[in-house]
Amino acid sequence: MAHDTLAGNRHRGIPRQGASPHALIHAIHGTLADFLAPQIASLDAIDPALGRFARTARDLVLAGGKRLRPVFAYWGWRGAVGSDEPVEPALPAFAALELMHTFALVHDDVMDESDTRRGRPTAHRIFAGHHRQDGSIGDPEKFGTSSAILIGDLCLVWADQLLARTPGSPAVRAYYDRMRVEAIAGQYLDVLGENQPGAWSVERALLVARHKTASYTVQRPLQFGCAVADASDERIDEAYGKYGLAIGEAFQLRDDLLGVYGDPAVTGKPAGDDLRTGKPTALLMLARKLATPAQRAELTLDPAGAVNPADGSGGLTPAQVERRARVITETGAPARLEAMIQERVADGIAALAGAPIHEDARAALIELAVRVAHRPA
Known part of the structure; x- marks a missing residue:
């Protein structure tokens, strides 16, 4: 998978004459996947536990959802520039909003003590499960909550990093x-x-x-x-x-x-x-x-x-x-x-x-x- 966000998405063929919802969401997903791959690799190189931590964050980001924030940002952009402007240079900015959204969702789920999100276990439940499976000592729920807070923080940092790739x-x-x-x-x-x-x-x-x-x-x-x-x-x-x-x-x-x-x-x-x-x-x-x-x-x-x-x-x-x-x-x-x-x-x-x-x-x-x-x- 390409490490450069723009290069990794040029082949995905976003039409210049607007974009269908599926094509746009696919492009956002690809931008996120391309960005996250080297982020995970760098943490995995430090310690395998960090690799698992980062992959959990990636899975939460890529787990689906309506991608409304990038979609609205895209149409706000398209309304100003018209239908002929290529979208690829703007994709990192739009995708950054989805990382910010994941930060908000993960922390919101901790505060609400929610069990599921998008039909899957929430971050704090996932890490509580890891704690039990690994036979760790201490309170699995506290470990899950602490880990989820850090997942949210990491997604917010990633959002800043991805946004920085956008000229503006x-x-x-x-x-x-x-x-x-x-x-x-x-x-x-x-x-x-x-x-x-x-x-x-x-x-x-x-x-x-x-x-x-x-x-x-x-x-x-x-x-x-x-x-x-x-x-x-x-x-x-x-x-x-x-x-x-x-x-x-x-x-x-x-x-x-x-x-x-x-x-x-x-x-x-x-x-x-x-x-x-x-x-x-x-x-x-x-x-x-x-x-x-x-x-x-x-x-x-x-x-x-x-x-x-x-x-x-x-x-x-x-x-x-x-x-x-x-x-x-x-x-x-x-x-x-x-x-x-x-x-x-x-x-x-x-x-x-x-x-x-x-x-x-x-x-x-x-x-x-x-x-x-x-x-x-």
Whole structure:
């Protein structure tokens, strides 16, 4: 496998006239694989244990997923440069966003004590399993958590290294840094909400959605892609900002619904985790707002009820989780959330109407708005 990212991907044949989702995702995957191969080899040369550590990180990065952040960055770039510009020089920048995303996912799974991600064991569960298989001493869960934190850190360093391979203006780094700060700020608010549910509201849940999800999933990747194109049109930046915020919020609101009602076989994550932990999502906050006193009492977790320890003891039973999901439905909150999603999709599409971007990008972003807002996983 080629060590040079660009050389390793030129043969993959990304069409200059836009890109199909499959071709683009294939190119991102190839860029990541080409970059990671020498990174793993250098760690493996130090010690075989580091090689296994790095290969686990690689497997998490390449395990699939929607690749939304690179895709939005690509279309943000394509909207500014048009259909004739070759994409290969920009691929490292787009792929770097996927490494940053892996960092965020791994740390998020540690905080949520999640067992699966994309239908596979989470990083901390993988390393806890290694600890047991190797007959190591100490607590396997602590080892798993410590190792997963380091995996996330490594992915963030790798993201910086890959981004450095992309020529661009200072605006590229500025948007990248802003994206990271906002994602961390949103994650902290998310953690804070779980520990202060009584102080939370629909409005504050939406604030979390804007920073934890909308900013780093749609809004900043689009603006980042435009910066990679070295475009400085304020009209494009403003349109991408409005579109990204609206569609990013729609994405998170759909995620709230999938977290309660999604099919684990499709989402790759257990259903009801948000209800088990009492996470104050917009869905739960809206349900409490619309609930009768009796329904509100059923939806209120006492501190002990929110515990979901790693060994599976305590917390809500599956029957209790199912009951809470039914109560939420009865409040009318899911239907109200669906309406909020539709409003945001309409607002996002409207934001593109007068933007001076190329038509293939406009069409792709409209299609993406509908797809991410109505996705099954």
